[in-house]
Amino acid sequence: MDWSKTLVKEEINFEADKKGRKLSYAAAIREALELAMTSDERVFIMGQGVDDPVGMFGITLDLHKKYGQERVFDTPLSENALTGVAIGAAVAGMRPVYMHNRPDFLLLAMDQIVNHAAKWSYMFGGSVRAPLVIWACVGRGWGGAAQHTQTLQGLFMHIPGLRLVMPTTPYDAKGLLITGIADNNPVIILEHRWLLRQSGYVPEGLYSIPFGCGVVRRQGKDITIVAISYMVVEALGAARELEKQGIDAEVIDPRTLRPLDEAIILESVKKTGRLVVADTGWKTGGVGAEITALVAEKGFEYLKAPVRRVTTLDIPTPASDVLEAKFYTGKADIIVSCSEIMEKKVTK
Amino acid sequence: MDWSKTLVKEEINFEADKKGRKLSYAAAIREALELAMTSDERVFIMGQGVDDPVGMFGITLDLHKKYGQERVFDTPLSENALTGVAIGAAVAGMRPVYMHNRPDFLLLAMDQIVNHAAKWSYMFGGSVRAPLVIWACVGRGWGGAAQHTQTLQGLFMHIPGLRLVMPTTPYDAKGLLITGIADNNPVIILEHRWLLRQSGYVPEGLYSIPFGCGVVRRQGKDITIVAISYMVVEALGAARELEKQGIDAEVIDPRTLRPLDEAIILESVKKTGRLVVADTGWKTGGVGAEITALVAEKGFEYLKAPVRRVTTLDIPTPASDVLEAKFYTGKADIIVSCSEIMEKKVTK
Amino acid sequence: MKSIKVTSPIVFSVCRGDIPKELLREFYRTMFWIQKVELKINELYHEDEMKTPVHLCLGQEAVAAGVCLNLNANDYVFTNHRGHGHYIAKGGNIKAMVAEFYNRETGCSRGRGGSMHLVDTAVGLLGSSSIVGGGIPLATGAALASVLRKDNRVSLAFFGDAAIEEGVIYESINFAMLKKLPVVYVCENNLYSVFSHLSKRQAQDDIYRRFIGLDIPIYRVDGNNVVAVYRAAKKAIAQARDGGGPSFIECRTYRLKDHHGTGSGVEVGYRSQEEVDEWVARCPVKNYERFLLEQRLLTAVEIKQFTDAVDREVEGVFNFAHASPLPREDEVLDYLYQ
Amino acid sequence: MKSIKVTSPIVFSVCRGDIPKELLREFYRTMFWIQKVELKINELYHEDEMKTPVHLCLGQEAVAAGVCLNLNANDYVFTNHRGHGHYIAKGGNIKAMVAEFYNRETGCSRGRGGSMHLVDTAVGLLGSSSIVGGGIPLATGAALASVLRKDNRVSLAFFGDAAIEEGVIYESINFAMLKKLPVVYVCENNLYSVFSHLSKRQAQDDIYRRFIGLDIPIYRVDGNNVVAVYRAAKKAIAQARDGGGPSFIECRTYRLKDHHGTGSGVEVGYRSQEEVDEWVARCPVKNYERFLLEQRLLTAVEIKQFTDAVDREVEGVFNFAHASPLPREDEVLDYLYQ
Ligand SMILES: Cc1ncc(C[n+]2csc(CCOP(=O)(O)OP(=O)(O)O)c2C)c(N)n1
Ligand SMILES: Cc1ncc(C[n+]2csc(CCOP(=O)(O)OP(=O)(O)O)c2C)c(N)n1
Ligand SMILES: [Mg+2]
Numbered sequence A, B: 001m002d003w004s005k006t007l008v009k010e011e012i013n014f015e016a017d018k019k020g021r022k023l024s025y026a027a028a029i030r031e032a033l034e035l036a037m038t039s040d041e042r043v044f045i046m047g048q049g050v051d052d053p054v055g056m057f058g059i060t061l062d063l064h065k066k067y068g069q070e071r072v073f074d075t076p077l078s079e080n081a082l083t084g085v086a087i088g089a090a091v092a093g094m095r096p097v098y099m100h101n102r103p104d105f106l107l108l109a110m111d112q113i114v115n116h117a118a119k120w121s122y123m124f125g126g127s128v129r130a131p132l133v134i135w136a137c138v139g140r141g142w143g144g145a146a147q148h149t150q151t152l153q154g155l156f157m158h159i160p161g162l163r164l165v166m167p168t169t170p171y172d173a174k175g176l177l178i179t180g181i182a183d184n185n186p187v188i189i190l191e192h193r194w195l196l197r198q199s200g201y202v203p204e205g206l207y208s209i210p211f212g213c214g215v216v217r218r219q220g221k222d223i224t225i226v227a228i229s230y231m232v233v234e235a236l237g238a239a240r241e242l243e244k245q246g247i248d249a250e251v252i253d254p255r256t257l258r259p260l261d262e263a264i265i266l267e268s269v270k271k272t273g274r275l276v277v278a279d280t281g282w283k284t285g286g287v288g289a290e291i292t293a294l295v296a297e298k299g300f301e302y303l304k305a306p307v308r309r310v311t312t313l314d315i316p317t318p319a320s321d322v323l324e325a326k327f328y329t330g331k332a333d334i335i336v337s338c339s340e341i342m343e344k345k346v347t348k
Numbered sequence C, D: 001m002k003s004i005k006v007t008s009p010i011v012f013s014v015c016r017g018d019i020p021k022e023l024l025r026e027f028y029r030t031m032f033w034i035q036k037v038e039l040k041i042n043e044l045y046h047e048d049e050m051k052t053p054v055h056l057c058l059g060q061e062a063v064a065a066g067v068c069l070n071l072n073a074n075d076y077v078f079t080n081h082r083g084h085g086h087y088i089a090k091g092g093n094i095k096a097m098v099a100e101f102y103n104r105e106t107g108c109s110r111g112r113g114g115s116m117h118l119v120d121t122a123v124g125l126l127g128s129s130s131i132v133g134g135g136i137p138l139a140t141g142a143a144l145a146s147v148l149r150k151d152n153r154v155s156l157a158f159f160g161d162a163a164i165e166e167g168v169i170y171e172s173i174n175f176a177m178l179k180k181l182p183v184v185y186v187c188e189n190n191l192y193s194v195f196s197h198l199s200k201r202q203a204q205d206d207i208y209r210r211f212i213g214l215d216i217p218i219y220r221v222d223g224n225n226v227v228a229v230y231r232a233a234k235k236a237i238a239q240a241r242d243g244g245g246p247s248f249i250e251c252r253t254y255r256l257k258d259h260h261g262t263g264s265g266v267e268v269g270y271r272s273q274e275e276v277d278e279w280v281a282r283c284p285v286k287n288y289e290r291f292l293l294e295q296r297l298l299t300a301v302e303i304k305q306f307t308d309a310v311d312r313e314v315e316g317v318f319n320f321a322h323a324s325p326l327p328r329e330d331e332v333l334d335y336l337y338q
């Protein structure tokens, strides 16, 4: 298959149009994998449990039966080597998708991801490339605790040579995964377990969503909320509440963090003059820092008030549910941050 | 030894006073190690080549002869396990210093650093702790290229539970290392190879520099340059040039990035109204992003102009010296950034 | 690949007096305690009051007991996500453990860690990692600490068969051999990692052979036979304590419950009822109980008394945990740094 | 630990006709080329025009030649920081390699990689990693690609003795055995990692034994004997190509120069002149040349002609490199993404 054909430039927002069928988030991703495997022999799937009876939250369910154990296979717990295996296969012309049920385990593979995948094209002057997808689903809740709930986009966003994708809707999860498999570079896709509960309208067949192209999830004029992954859900909830208080918030979902759709953020802040960034990860040195810095650099003249970051607390995730409730932020915190900066006098 | 005794709160800037002897940067660090090993039996040093005839740029030279091969030992190239070994020894009551001649190799140890060391205290409600120092020296130049010159502070700054230290002067390198060894938490110290060429006034004996305590390297009223590690040298050079153009730059060296001395930065920006962050690492999602975001959040009302980040380009380090020259930024870039934002009209 | 079913009967070979009677009874009591606590979790887990993913070690009680009863209180242990048994066998505070399952402030990790992160420094349990293989270098490092201090302690790492797939174990064992560290590596080979059988993950299933090339002393035992485990561990630990360096022990065993939670795995479909039944028949506690009764090392009456006592105590433990206070929200940031 | 000195003479055992004469001469030519290029670098490096840290493979020529002369042009190779010899033996474009040392736009990596990052996709050289062990899983993955495509290629990973200390090699070999991948792992055991002798890093020095537990076919050869290397590699590669899975080859050898640059290491002090001299006497090229002369497979005249020709060509290569344009500053951002 010629992947470039699927790389439509103009994206139709199927959700808004309610075209396609209503599909669960997991089914949407599974469909993307199925379509990719059908159309491109080079695509294969690997990961712990991808061929087990549960099939990675249902996402890879029975794919091994359809495409064979060679193309959909379980892996040993050797995350660093297996990442290297995926890279090596990619460099040799394949299109591997390596799936993890948690990003925490990617920390074992940082050498292959950062020292190898991210650098392979540049380091060799473009004569080789590593088109692979690393997919992982962020955990949350039920005392998953410090080693099973990390989000880690704050780390990957820092690495030149990687693509970093964080979908929010079933429509995006499918389209971005297709784009990721078609992309000629290493792509990291971080899903969120709580989004897996969602369902939405998803068109049939292959379609792709260009990287670096955010969407306005809600139009508003008073304040811009840039929300990442599951925080889009919280931000939309917050926006509805804020509306009652007479605050009209615009919610932006960048969908990909590397490349980042700077224009959509800057345009929105130009209109609203205010920015809140809501991220599922840690605050310090995280995604919220980069988006804030972007606006402080390139959109400073638009800003009427301090920026606020709504993130998890800067601690390892605690197990206890009462502490989890403090650790994670959401709708209420976004509302507080928005209200606070709406009140700020413009002192300049 | 009771380490708390060395943790003087008031730090004397010996450099300014020119007290102590003039010492090379390497000798200053070596002295810190020697003093720590003499005063505390729990301290030991490990790392590739720490006991070889070159002794890690001279920093560990002959320490194994003085303290024995048990306390100063070479390591296999097993960065993840050996980091775990250091953590395990620390949890069991020792104070290991694990030295690497390049931070790039730490990517192999991210699991032990991030999933283990950084979380050990919190995850167990404070009943255990991992007081270890991981020391690495950033490479630069002579075509070291993509896998031997990474700075990586952008990654470590994001991790709660770690301390992150980047000294600039021999005085600081010694004092901060002593503080690091005395600290009850995992500490990452990133040195810079080019700073190793420096020498400076260093007092004899044990002294320590509190973490989270930056210094003003140069006073100025027009613009604040927050410079990290080797960029302090470049920033001071830039400030001297800027002075000729009638721009009076203040140069701040945070010395530790986690904890970060927020007050010293905010106070300076309060005075100058302008901020340039100069970092040795990548731009996107790096240290510059965090410091910019800090000011956009907490010092917004002071800001008179957009912030600028002076960093390396967002690519793997190229080998060729002509490309290296583009990749790295320095004095000239700082001057341009400062001049640019000095000219910016305050449009608010 | 050789069959990895262990269908042979469990033979407890004890020669007159070579293991003190009291110790033989202690094996039983320890395993029994572990089993009881696990069964209690199994019984109460559906209440959703233990908001933490539990990994029961039912079926693997003999490894924990057989190994840990060789240890001194100040010897070090690092364990993994399936650590309840090791915690109990090493003498950890059971109330604090169960309170941790209930995410209470009285939990061994003050409710910050949950079931996968148990700790009890009073008995040398320096922590548990839920990253597979993560605890292996830590135990190695603790052993290094002992060597540097010459304090004569031994360190233990418990881990599963999947940890063999992580490079860190080869790195760790090489270092331990290089430095002759007093550390014993105990692999509980229960044939599965989550739903994946060993044969899907490893090129050959004789795990113990993986380390032959490093000349580390290796033992392979029936992990459901507490006496066999004890004997191997005893040698390994004695050698470590005598400065003879590390050893590796592979214990063949089976988890009777699902990877986590209270199912059997049969309903998920990755293993059969027959396979589970075969291993139920090899239950390390029941079989050993039978042996003790046969040998008259224990009487039915004693068992009854003991059962009642443990039941009562376990009841108390869970009540304590349940009644304990939750962590305070305003202390959420505490313990990040010391 | 057994002595790791290899002081025995190099015996080239060739039975009448079992290796074609032309191939025996090709061994020589390949090794000779490698040696000449390395000597030229050694000669010119002080000029500081090659602004890249060179890791010479003088003394290790036989491994590259003996292995690579078994390979097809489309077979895959991944190498490490000490990759000049592998690049030449695999048939890589030598001009492009030397231009890379000079950081030129005509370099195989367009001046972005430098000496440690050689590539030539035309002959299956898919890249070189300067992270020790980094290329091992990559070669394993390329072999997986071949299996999936059924394209009958073989993949090779070259690495040093220190790579044995990295967990990734055990992870990779387990996977390769599990999937019976057509990959051959070639360890050049030159006894040192930078200034550290093997005995400071590994528990025992018979590296090949490290993998016995995985049942991977293992060869250990005198890495200074091109015929011995060739024979082992031939079997391993044939087995891989026939679907028989991976093999591991340990080649005992020695680098005559320092870890990087042009010293001998003696001046640094981590090894003795005697040790270096012993290995100079075991030079894989000189000894083999003597053998060919003895066997009349080569004449002194031919050697002279060949030497002159190579000298001229090498001169041309370095002139080309030196005269080539530097990368353009405004293209610094290119090639990050494709
Ligand atoms: C490095 C890593 N990869 C994956 C996981 C997910 N995971 C948690 S437990 C587990 C099973 C481990 O199996 P094993 O080591 O055999 O222990 P068992 O559960 O059988 O006791 C897996 C795969 C993990 N925790 N860490
Ligand atoms: C993971 C890692 N750790 C450390 C280094 C630093 N380093 C570069 S080459 C080298 C020596 C490697 O020795 P060996 O593998 O035996 O190869 P040789 O240089 O002897 O050919 C070392 C330690 C590195 N590049 N990568
Ligand atoms: Mg298991």
Ligand SMILES: [Mg+2]
Binding pocket: D160, D161, D162, D188, D189, D190, D191, D192, D193, D194
């Ligand atoms: Mg070597």
